[in-house]
Amino acid sequence: MDLSAVKFDDNGLVPVVAQDAATGEILMVAWANAEALETTERDGLATWWSRSRRELWTKGKTSGNTLKVRDILIDCDGDTLIYTVEPSGPACHTGKRTCFFRRNENGAWSDIAGL
Amino acid sequence: MDLSAVKFDDNGLVPVVAQDAATGEILMVAWANAEALETTERDGLATWWSRSRRELWTKGKTSGNTLKVRDILIDCDGDTLIYTVEPSGPACHTGKRTCFFRRNENGAWSDIAGL
Numbered sequence: 670m671d672l673s674a675v676k677f678d679d680n681g682l683v684p685v686v687a688q689d690a691a692t693g694e695i696l697m698v699a700w701a702n703a704e705a706l707e708t709t710e711r712d713g714l715a716t717w718w719s720r721s722r723r724e725l726w727t728k729g730k731t732s733g734n735t736l737k738v739r740d741i742l743i744d745c746d747g748d749t750l751i752y753t754v755e756p757s758g759p760a761c762h763t764g765k766r767t768c769f770f771r772r773n774e775n776g777a778w779s780d781i782a783g784l
Numbered sequence: 785m786d787l788s789a790v791k792f793d794d795n796g797l798v799p800v801v802a803q804d805a806a807t808g809e810i811l812m813v814a815w816a817n818a819e820a821l822e823t824t825e826r827d828g829l830a831t832w833w834s835r836s837r838r839e840l841w842t843k844g845k846t847s848g849n850t851l852k853v854r855d856i857l858i859d860c861d862g863d864t865l866i867y868t869v870e871p872s873g874p875a876c877h878t879g880k881r882t883c884f885f886r887r888n889e890n891g892a893w894s895d896i897a898g899l
Contacts, residue, residue, distance in 0.1 A: 670888050684799045684864070686810060695801060698864040710888065718828070743893055744883040745876050749813040751884055753861025761860050768859040769866055773825065774787050777859055 672703050676748040683748055687715055687728075687760065690739045690753040696760035697768040699726075700706045703748070706741070713738050715752045734758035742777065785825050785856065787818055791863040798863055802843075802875065802883055804870040805854045811875035812883040814841075816865070821856070830867045842859050849873030 673751040673759040677683055688720040689696055701709070705725055712727070715736035731734030736754035743750050761768040764779035770784040792798055796814040804811055813871035814832035816824070820840055823831040827842070834841040844850030851869035864880050874895040876883040 671892050674893055682877075684813060686801055686809060686813065695810065695866055698799060698801065698859065707800060741888040742884040742896075743886050743888070744813065745878055745880075745885070746883075749883075751810055763860055765860075768864075769857040770860070771858050772859070775854040776791055777786050781857075 670706055672706065673708070674743060674747045675703070675750070676705070676746065678748075682720075683750060685715075685750045685752055687716060687736055687752045687754050688694060694755060695769055696736070696754070696765055696766070697728075699728075704782055706750070709752065710741065713753055728760070729757065732758070732762075734760065736760065775776055785821055787821065789858060789862045790804055790818070790821070790865070791861065792818070793863075795804055796834060797835075798865060800865045801833060802832075802851055802867045802869050811869065812843075812852070812885055813880070814843075823861055824853055824867065825856065830869055835850060843875070845878075846860065847873070849864070849875065852876065 681702045685701045686698050687696045702718045705716045714727050716736050717725040733756045736756050738752045740753040771778040794819045800816045801813050802811045820831045820833045827835040829842050831842040831855050850872050853867045855868040886893040
């Protein structure tokens with residue numbers, strides 16, 4: 670991967686959106702450093718940098734719910750990426766298919782039906 | 785909107801993904817502060833905070849290529865949001881439909897056909 674096009678922030682991170690390759694659904698967003706991007710490219714499994722644990726984090730390495738990466742996209746100004754993925758299970762630690770299961774409804778966050 | 789569920793970073797910002805409500809295509813990602821989120825909710829047009837210009841930024845206010853917001857979603861840990869939108873024109877300043885028009889291909893960023 671050409672990392673010179675990636676504009677990492679002051680902490681050496683960029684947000685990376687995981688999007689279901691089949692449905693287009695946005696599954697999660699997390700932060701990646703250069704090593705996470707290179708690991709993702711090499712191993713084909715969506716990998717980020719855990720800011721809380723301060724370690725490389727391949728999604729599903731513990732739970733088995735990995736995200737197989739089909740493509741890596743970059744935006745026009747290089748400060749955000751997309752992993753288009755094939756999920757092997759729920760992406761969210763709550764057991765939901767996606768981490769985005771709440772919508773703003775009359776000023777409150779309501780669970781979306783069917784997620 | 786219940787802003788208490790939103791985990792803004794040290795700069796008071798969260799990344800917000802704009803996703804085409806009809807096609808699921810991810811159009812762009814930018815940063816929003818509390819005022820940008822409230823403005824989006826009130827006016828129904830996708831609004832962010834421009835970090836370079838240091839001002840509230842309603843996408844398309846100059847170009848006319850606004851993003852009409854149908855829904856605002858939040859993720860499980862509250863540090864990323866989605867605007868699901870109906871675009872009135874190209875989302876990218878390059879004239880492309882989406883800012884994500886390049887993919888990693890053999891170590892280089894290649895334009896995606898058809899975008």
